[in-house]
Amino acid sequence: MAQPAYLTGDAPAINAFIDRFDVFLFDCDGVLWSGDHVFEGVVQTLELLRSRGKKTIFVTNNSTKSRQEYLKKFADMGIPSDVEEIFGSAYSSAIYISRILKLAPPKNKVFVVGEVGIEKELRSEGVSFIGGTDPSFRREMTPEDWKGIADGSLLDPGVGCVLTGLDFHINYLKLSHAHQYLRRGAKFLATNVDSTFPMNHNFFPGAGSISISLTNMTGQKPVALGKPSQAMMDAIEGKFQLDRARTCMVGDRLDTDIQFGVQGKLGGTLAVLTGVSKAADWEAKDAAAVPAYYVDKLSDLLAAAK
Amino acid sequence: MAQPAYLTGDAPAINAFIDRFDVFLFDCDGVLWSGDHVFEGVVQTLELLRSRGKKTIFVTNNSTKSRQEYLKKFADMGIPSDVEEIFGSAYSSAIYISRILKLAPPKNKVFVVGEVGIEKELRSEGVSFIGGTDPSFRREMTPEDWKGIADGSLLDPGVGCVLTGLDFHINYLKLSHAHQYLRRGAKFLATNVDSTFPMNHNFFPGAGSISISLTNMTGQKPVALGKPSQAMMDAIEGKFQLDRARTCMVGDRLDTDIQFGVQGKLGGTLAVLTGVSKAADWEAKDAAAVPAYYVDKLSDLLAAAK
Numbered sequence: 336m337a338q339p340a341y342l343t344g345d346a347p348a349i350n351a352f353i354d355r356f357d358v359f360l361f362d363c364d365g366v367l368w369s370g371d372h373v374f375e376g377v378v379q380t381l382e383l384l385r386s387r388g389k390k391t392i393f394v395t396n397n398s399t400k401s402r403q404e405y406l407k408k409f410a411d412m413g414i415p416s417d418v419e420e421i422f423g424s425a426y427s428s429a430i431y432i433s434r435i436l437k438l439a440p441p442k443n444k445v446f447v448v449g450e451v452g453i454e455k456e457l458r459s460e461g462v463s464f465i466g467g468t469d470p471s472f473r474r475e476m477t478p479e480d481w482k483g484i485a486d487g488s489l490l491d492p493g494v495g496c497v498l499t500g501l502d503f504h505i506n507y508l509k510l511s512h513a514h515q516y517l518r519r520g521a522k523f524l525a526t527n528v529d530s531t532f533p534m535n536h537n538f539f540p541g542a543g544s545i546s547i548s549l550t551n552m553t554g555q556k557p558v559a560l561g562k563p564s565q566a567m568m569d570a571i572e573g574k575f576q577l578d579r580a581r582t583c584m585v586g587d588r589l590d591t592d593i594q595f596g597v598q599g600k601l602g603g604t605l606a607v608l609t610g611v612s613k614a615a616d617w618e619a620k621d622a623a624a625v626p627a628y629y630v631d632k633l634s635d636l637l638a639a640a641k
Numbered sequence: 642m643a644q645p646a647y648l649t650g651d652a653p654a655i656n657a658f659i660d661r662f663d664v665f666l667f668d669c670d671g672v673l674w675s676g677d678h679v680f681e682g683v684v685q686t687l688e689l690l691r692s693r694g695k696k697t698i699f700v701t702n703n704s705t706k707s708r709q710e711y712l713k714k715f716a717d718m719g720i721p722s723d724v725e726e727i728f729g730s731a732y733s734s735a736i737y738i739s740r741i742l743k744l745a746p747p748k749n750k751v752f753v754v755g756e757v758g759i760e761k762e763l764r765s766e767g768v769s770f771i772g773g774t775d776p777s778f779r780r781e782m783t784p785e786d787w788k789g790i791a792d793g794s795l796l797d798p799g800v801g802c803v804l805t806g807l808d809f810h811i812n813y814l815k816l817s818h819a820h821q822y823l824r825r826g827a828k829f830l831a832t833n834v835d836s837t838f839p840m841n842h843n844f845f846p847g848a849g850s851i852s853i854s855l856t857n858m859t860g861q862k863p864v865a866l867g868k869p870s871q872a873m874m875d876a877i878e879g880k881f882q883l884d885r886a887r888t889c890m891v892g893d894r895l896d897t898d899i900q901f902g903v904q905g906k907l908g909g910t911l912a913v914l915t916g917v918s919k920a921a922d923w924e925a926k927d928a929a930a931v932p933a934y935y936v937d938k939l940s941d942l943l944a945a946a947k
Contacts (some may be wrong), residue, residue: 375733503782507809510846514837518844530857531820535791538824541814544854550855551836552846611924624759 339606339626349639350396352628356602358390358575358582359583364397364533365587366633368528373412374609376634381414381505383640391420392575394584396561396591398425398500398542400541401455418429424526424561425449428498431560434573436518436522438462442495446516448509448545450616453526457498465491466509473504476511484511484611486541490519493511499549499557500526501542510548515555528589533611537551562586563595587611590623592621645923645932647913648941655945658934662908664696664781664888666880668868670839672939680915682940687720697726699882700890702867702897704731704806704832704848707761729757729858730867732834733876734804735762737866740829741878744768748801752822752850753816754851755806759832762806770804771797772815779810782817782889791815796825805855805863806832816854823859835897839917841912863893868892869901887938891939894918896929909933 342349361367365375381391393416395405402421409416432438432445447453447467455466458595466472483489490512497513528543546557570577583603586592587610594605606612606626607641618626630636648655667673670818673683674680687697699722701711708727715722738751753759753773760773772778789795796818801817820868823829833914834849852863889909892898893916902910912918921929936942 466736481841481845484845485843503813505813506810507811507846510811510850514846535787536819537791538858539787540788540813540820540854540858544816544857546844547857548850548851551850552844 337625339629343630344635344638352391352498352603353387353481353636353639356389356581356583358392358496358577358580358616359384360392360394360571360584360601361595362586363393363395363587364591366585366607367393367414368412369609370601373411373414374632374633374634375630376637378414380594380634380636381639390542390577392422392571394422394567394571395556396527396529396542397532398423398428398452398561399450399503400425400452401459402426403455404452414494415478422511422571422574423452423456424567425452425500425566427525428500428526428560429460429462430451430570430574431524431558431566432457432462432496432498433460435499436496438495439495444491445496446491446494446513446521447498447586448513448588449498449502449526449542450504453498453500462557463493465494466512468504472509473506475506476627478510480508480511483513487515489520494521496522496524497549498524498526499542499546501532502545504600505617515551517549517555523549523553523555525557525559525561525632527564528557528559529561535613541546554566562591563598564600568599570596589616593626596625597624605629607631607633609633643931645935647936647938648934650941650944652944653760653829653944658909658911659690659693659695659942659945662887662889664697664698664883666698666700666877666888666890666902667906668894668898669699670703672913673699673936674712674722675719676841677718679720680938681886682829682943684720684939686940686942689943692695693927695882698728698885700728700873700877702730702833702835703838703847704729704734704758704867705730705756706758707765710762711757715830719828721871722798728877728880729758729762729896730873731762731806733760733873733940734759734806734866735766735768736876736880737762737830737864737872738768738802738804738850739766742802744801747799750797750799750826751802751804752797752800752819753804753806754811754849755804755832756810757810759804759806766897768819769799771800772818772890774810778815778818779831780814781812782814782918786814786817790821793821793825800826800827801938803855804830804832804846805852808851812849819855823861829855829859829861829863831863831865831867833870834863834865835867840928856928868897869904871904874901874905892916903930912928912936914936915939
């Protein structure tokens with residue numbers, strides 16, 4: 336496969352690169368920051384792009400936070416942003432359910448396995464749900480649960496969809512409910528299927544480690560609404576009415592970010608080396624995807640201003 | 642593939658069948674009982690076999706109970722038995738660890754994701770462990786957990802093995818610990834990898850729905866110690882010094898019981914139709930395994946007595 340153009344230190348090439356696009360989609364962790372540490376020059380780089388009339392959109396697979404909560408994180412990190420620029424997998428899932436799935440009564444409720452970010456986005460789209468952070472699902476199984484889940488008397492007949500995301504409060508009770516709803520024909524969605532979740536410079540169980548259990552039990556695979564799923568790209572295109580040919584995806588992971596942009600037939604993809612993937616990854620024969628451009632770090636684009 | 646011989650109602654064939662074997666391995670749920678209901682004639686059938694000098698061994702993948710607890714279940718159901726006849730996946734795992742893995746200090750501890758059955762069997766084999774039913778692992782993540790699991794300060798440096806079984810108290814904290822131990826080189830074992838767990842005439846999440854999450858996170862597959870894994874057959878053979886050619890596996894599931902016997906090159910396999918699999922399953926082109934014999938129900942063997 337063709338190898339990417341290396342832009343770091345090449346001001347004319349950077350200027351030409353920027354001119355090719357109207358919209359930049361950014362992955363966050365590993366691109367703008369790592370954990371709680373913002374990379375140097377990120378704020379100025381975003382400023383430069385905006386000053387040249389570019390639209391900046393932040394695309395994250397983390398479904399534990401709503402867009403409003405993400406906005407707060409941007410503010411805490413000193414990165415100026417707007418809620419309309421933020422596109423998370425919880426929001427992506429909510430609009431997929433409300434605008435594409437269009438669940439109709441009597442099967443219009445969602446059983447949520449996940450955190451408050453999903454609940455807030457479902458509410459913002461007017462989607463009914465149960466489960467989620469409801470304390471009545473955060474407990475041990477009782478003999479009544481075994482019986483009532485098995486015979487269906489404890490199940491909500493209105494559930495037509497199971498939506499799984501990252502759930503720090505996962506337990507046997509929630510898995511048992513989700514499993515039964517799927518056996519009884521509920522649609523299966525996942526905010527994203529990342530196997531791990533980066534935190535504190537290490538990895539923890541990701542949203543995909545919950546959905547894979549249900550796939551193993553039922554044989555059903557979820558429709559995933561996060562990167563690299565094109566359902567998320569379609570949702571972004573629908574919301575922002577962007578021209579794919581004039582859009583560039585910026586990210587640190589080949590198997591989510593760069594693949595997301597390549598499969599979405601965007602005009603370009605830019606890899607940064609401040610996160611998971613390294614140059615050797617796209618040079619490998621079995622590379623998940625190869626970016627069109629790369630820089631050592633996002634702020635290398637600032638050379639365009641000089 | 643050759644189709645099985647149907648024994649129901651054919652007394653001479655049943656007598657010839659019984660005469661071919663010295664040892665009968667029995668799956669329990671779906672063969673002897675369903676839930677809390679013992680099938681009619683089971684006690685008499687076991688009596689008949691024993692009266693003809695046959696050894697009966699009960700082989701179960703359920704790791705939540707120890708052999709002693711299983712013995713109690715047999716007693717409650719009115720089935721005479723002896724602890725030495727019972728072979729569960731928790732016991733199978735314990736003897737695999739103590740006699741084959743032989744973990745040596747300083748990495749000789751097991752991190753257990755599972756219930757008390759595993760703990761009792763590990764103790765009976767003198768294997769050190771942490772996790773399991775310890776209440777300090779039955780809680781929510783704290784900020785200290787995120788930090789200490791990530792940097793390793795909260796991990797036990799003595800852990801050399803992660804053993805997963807069915808855990809009705811599964812949570813994010815346990816999954817995070819197990820994941821980190823595996824990333825740091827711990828061996829990965831599973832009592833069994835059944836995707837579901839039969840209960841109350843329905844299905845619930847099985848032990849395999851826990852191990853599959855860790856496989857998804859780490860890319861590592863566990864050594865499974867339950868049916869149809871031949872590690873379990875080797876352990877049974879080692880303990881009972883049985884002659885495989887004179888041993889018959891009796892079960893209701895093609896993909897665990899019958900496959901277990903076929904792969905173990907036992908002299909025979911007998912399917913019963915009182916559980917999961919039906920005749921159509923082994924008649925299918927892609928059958929997991931085909932039994933050598935089948936009966937409608939275990940007590941059909943009683944015709945031999947007449």
